[in-house]
Amino acid sequence: MMYLSQLLGTPVEDPQGVRVGKIIDIVTPVGTRSSTPTTSSTPAISSLSTPSSIPTLVVEGQAGQSWYVPIEDVEWNGNILRLHVPVDQLPTRPTEPHEVSLAQEVLDKQVIDVEHKKAVRVNDVCLSDDWRILGIDNSTLGLVRRLAPSWLLGARSKRASTTLIPWEHIELISAQPVEEEARADTGAINQASTSSTSRVGRPQSGQLAELHPADIADIVHQLTPGQGARLLEGLDDETAADTLEEIDTERQSHILENIDPERAADILEEMEPDEAADLLARLPEERAQQLLRLMNPEESEDVQELLEYEEDTAGGLMTTDFVVIDATKSAGDALEAARFNIREKDVRVAYVYCIADEEKEDYTLLGVVSLWDLLIADPAQPLQELMETDLITVQPDTDPRTVAEIMAKYNLLAVPVVNEERVIEGVVMVDDALDVLLPDERRRKPTRMY
Numbered sequence: 001m002m003y004l005s006q007l008l009g010t011p012v013e014d015p016q017g018v019r020v021g022k023i024i025d026i027v028t029p030v031g032t033r034s035s036t037p038t039t040s041s042t043p044a045i046s047s048l049s050t051p052s053s054i055p056t057l058v059v060e061g062q063a064g065q066s067w068y069v070p071i072e073d074v075e076w077n078g079n080i081l082r083l084h085v086p087v088d089q090l091p092t093r094p095t096e097p098h099e100v101s102l103a104q105e106v107l108d109k110q111v112i113d114v115e116h117k118k119a120v121r122v123n124d125v126c127l128s129d130d131w132r133i134l135g136i137d138n139s140t141l142g143l144v145r146r147l148a149p150s151w152l153l154g155a156r157s158k159r160a161s162t163t164l165i166p167w168e169h170i171e172l173i174s175a176q177p178v179e180e181e182a183r184a185d186t187g188a189i190n191q192a193s194t195s196s197t198s199r200v201g202r203p204q205s206g207q208l209a210e211l212h213p214a215d216i217a218d219i220v221h222q223l224t225p226g227q228g229a230r231l232l233e234g235l236d237d238e239t240a241a242d243t244l245e246e247i248d249t250e251r252q253s254h255i256l257e258n259i260d261p262e263r264a265a266d267i268l269e270e271m272e273p274d275e276a277a278d279l280l281a282r283l284p285e286e287r288a289q290q291l292l293r294l295m296n297p298e299e300s301e302d303v304q305e306l307l308e309y310e311e312d313t314a315g316g317l318m319t320t321d322f323v324v325i326d327a328t329k330s331a332g333d334a335l336e337a338a339r340f341n342i343r344e345k346d347v348r349v350a351y352v353y354c355i356a357d358e359e360k361e362d363y364t365l366l367g368v369v370s371l372w373d374l375l376i377a378d379p380a381q382p383l384q385e386l387m388e389t390d391l392i393t394v395q396p397d398t399d400p401r402t403v404a405e406i407m408a409k410y411n412l413l414a415v416p417v418v419n420e421e422r423v424i425e426g427v428v429m430v431d432d433a434l435d436v437l438l439p440d441e442r443r444r445k446p447t448r449m450y
Contacts, residue, residue: 001134004102004125005146012059012081020087024066025058025103026125027095028133055102055131057081058095065092071131102133105172110223111136112171112231114207117215119173119222126164135164171208173227209235217246225251229258232267238346241270244279253282256291265294272348273299274319274432277306306426314403315396317433318417318426321347327354327366331386332379338371350413353424354387365391365416365424393418396425400436407433 010023057069059081067090075082083090095101102125110119123142126134137145208216208231216235220228220243228247232240232255244252244267256264256279268276268291280288280303292300302320309315323341325334334352341347352374354367367387377386393416394403407415407430415433417426 002127002129002131003137003142003145004107004127005142007127008103010079010081012083014083014087015085017082019062020083021059021061021067023057023081024060025101026055026127027058027068027099027101028055029098030100055127055133056099058101058103059090061087067091068093100172106136110173110227112173112208112219113138113165113169114171114211115165115169117211117219119219120165133167135166136170137164139163169207173223173231209239213239213242214246216243220247220255221251225254226258228255233259233263237266237270240267245271245275249278249282252279256283257287261290262294265291268303269296269299270346272319273302273306273321274317274426277303281307281311309396312400313396314394314398314400314417314428315426317400317403317428317436318396319429319432320426321345322414322416322424322427323347323349323352324355324358324363324424325352325383326358327356327383327387329383330379331369331374331377331381331383334369334383335374335379338374348429350429351427353416353427354383355424362421362423365393365418365422367391368416391416393422394428395419400433403428404433404437 004026007023007026011019012021012023014020054071057071057074059067059069061067067087069083069090073084073090075084100106106122106125108122110121112118113120120136120138122136122138123140124137124145126137128134216231216239220231223231228251232243235243244255247255256267259267268279271279276299280291283291292304295303305320306315306318309318321341323334323338325337334354338349338352342349349371351368351370353363353365354369356364356366367383367389368391369383369387373386392406392410392412394406396417396419398417403415406412407428413430414427416424417428418424
């Protein structure tokens with residue numbers, strides 16, 4: 001086996017044995033596995049190469065020029081690299097977009113170990129004797145290998161073993177140098193608004209996107225806000241939204257400020273309206289208003305309505321995503337309405353709310369029927385025979401703790417929020433209600449800024 005740290009700086013000779021330069025990098029292809037709608041600064045989702053991919057050596061000449069040398073054009077004796085072709089026949093070019101630089105984008109960077117669902121630092125990269133990339137070394141030995149004298153390393157190696165993380169289990173986070181990363185995190189809004197097509201934030205492959213959003217959120221918590229933003233930008237909008245909802249509120253706002261505004265608006269549209277409202281409430285008002293303007297008008301209107309309510313009220317907890325149907329219709333009609341909202345709008349449905357007239361803008365609540373009752377009912381059964389009319393409701397200004405206590409007392413999965421005219425304005429879901437009963441440090445609800 002060979003290690004990148006030991007190869008960098010290795011002398012390179014031409015076919016006549018004359019020293020012409022040194023190894024400064026190794027680049028390897030990345031393969032596109034899937035694609036998602038992205039901004040101009042976020043290319044299609046791609047994966048790292050498999051161990052079968054053959055990398056290319058980057059050699060710096062004595063005059064400072066860089067040559068890209070295919071492995072088949074070199075001979076390696078363990079100390080010196082000898083070229084099979086004259087240097088004037090070697091190509092000079094920049095690293096291609098489909099290639100990843102091991103020295104610049106992997107070594108000393110944080111990457112994602114998808115198998116173990118965590119971020120790790122790359123202390124070294126291991127290659128096979130035929131130059132295939134085997135994996136990354138994040139052990140202490142990987143760091144010692146680069147810093148210690150060879151005689152000390154030899155003694156150390158006898159007592160320590162290296163556990164490699166296979167290359168195919170690795171996802172890149174960012175190609176930014178540390179100092180640029182720091183600037184991105186302190187100047188989030190400007191960075192997000194003026195992002196370019198530079199080789200930054202290489203998106204994730206299907207491996208990461210297939211993880212549960214809670215697991216992706218755990219990884220994001222191990223990263224800087226800038227890195228977390230680029231990780232989310234590499235996911236589809238729905239997965240990014242689900243992941244953002246799992247992240248603690250303070251970090252949520254920092255991450256969103258680092259995402260391109262148009263992409264951030266797309267992600268907000270996929271979030272539950274109440275979650276999107278809570279997140280926007282944490283942002284500076286100028287940034288929040290910018291994102292609301294970029295959102296779909298219908299989604300933006302729902303979120304803005306929720307922003308009008310005080311945080312510590314039922315109105316501040318509720319979502320405007322719920323299913324209503326005319327009380328004169330049948331159980332089959334109600335079940336179809338529930339299916340449509342679940343399938344097309346991703347609405348969490350526990351109950352269907354029966355109203356006086358669904359053609360009117362204001363929905364006067366007459367009754368409620370659970371999804372379970374609809375599933376077992378005769379599709380032709382009128383809702384007026386099936387719905388519960390002895391309603392448990394709360395007012396928009398009801399205290400959140402009272403809401404939670406009511407839901408616990410009556411074993412409700414959701415409770416409608418109605419005004420004095422019994423017009424339904426929203427629904428508080430059980431998870432949002434119970435959240436207020438958690439200790440302050442574990443709550444996900446933010447403090448409103450405006």
